[in-house]
Amino acid sequence: EAGVVQSPRYKIIEKKQPVAFWCNPISGHNTLYWYLQNLGQGPELLIRYENEEAVDDSQLPKDRFSAERLKGVDSTLKIQPAELGDSAVYLCASSPGGGGEQYFGPGTRLTVT
Amino acid sequence: GENVEQHPSTLSVQEGDSAVIKCTYSDSASNYFPWYKQELGKGPQLIIDIRSNVGEKKDQRIAVTLNKTAKHFSLHITETQPEDSAVYFCAASLYGNQFYFGTGTSLTVIP
Numbered sequence: 001e002a003g004v005v006q007s008p009r010y011k012i013i014e015k016k017q018p019v020a021f022w023c024n025p026i027s028g029h030n031t032l033y034w035y036l037q038n039l040g041q042g043p044e045l046l047i048r049y050e051n052e053e054a055v056d057d058s059q060l061p062k063d064r065f066s067a068e069r070l071k072g073v074d075s076t077l078k079i080q081p082a083e084l085g086d087s088a089v090y091l092c093a094s095s096p097g098g099g100g101e102q103y104f105g106p107g108t109r110l111t112v113t
Numbered sequence: 114g115e116n117v118e119q120h121p122s123t124l125s126v127q128e129g130d131s132a133v134i135k136c137t138y139s140d141s142a143s144n145y146f147p148w149y150k151q152e153l154g155k156g157p158q159l160i161i162d163i164r165s166n167v168g169e170k171k172d173q174r175i176a177v178t179l180n181k182t183a184k185h186f187s188l189h190i191t192e193t194q195p196e197d198s199a200v201y202f203c204a205a206s207l208y209g210n211q212f213y214f215g216t217g218t219s220l221t222v223i224p
Binding site for chain 2 (some may be wrong): 004006020025031033040042043044045048056091093095097098099100101102103104105106
């Protein structure tokens with residue numbers, strides 16, 4: 001069974017530029033999470049989807065971050081415009097829901113210069 | 114919200130020795146406690162988990178214990194090997210919804 005797929009794996013952009021990350025969850029997993037992980041820290045939730053509905057986006061900085069999960073499968077996380085402080089690893093995870101285990105993708109390492 | 118504290122932040126052990134990582138949580142309603150292993154450049158990998166109706170769970174060299182009264186849970190790795198070297202994260206969750214992570218423990222197994 002394929003795991004959570006994320007792309008790109010690495011991205012370097014200049015500040016004020018836009019950037020987008022893509023995630024394909026494990027087949028059949030209804031719950032999808034986007035996390036931010038700073039160096040030396042644990043993951044911090046940005047947004048959680050149940051199917052195509054964003055059920056928890058309280059930690060998403062909505063002035064510059066947006067996300068979508070059309071058709072309840074793939075998801076895209078966008079930052080526009082990027083700031084220096086956005087440099088981090090962006091992790092996608094999925095879960096079958098109903099209290100099931102959460103599985104992470106390899107992450108996208110973003111560097112904003 | 115939930116607050117998860119994890120100790121120690123770094124841990125070095127000799128190959129073959131045991132390693133123990135401890136976490137405490139604040140929300141007594143949390144009922145699911147996974148542990149993740151993260152190697153450099155990779156995403157966290159689920160290695161073991163425990164639910165609040167169980168006090169202990171073991172999978173080969175890895176075990177997790179949960180004390181609901183004291184609100185703490187621990188990861189035990191026996192007969193450590195160099196490939197166990199990684200950063201380990203604990204987490205607490207209510208019904209697998211929002212997950213709250215500890216700050217991580219960097220484990221080094223010295224050959």
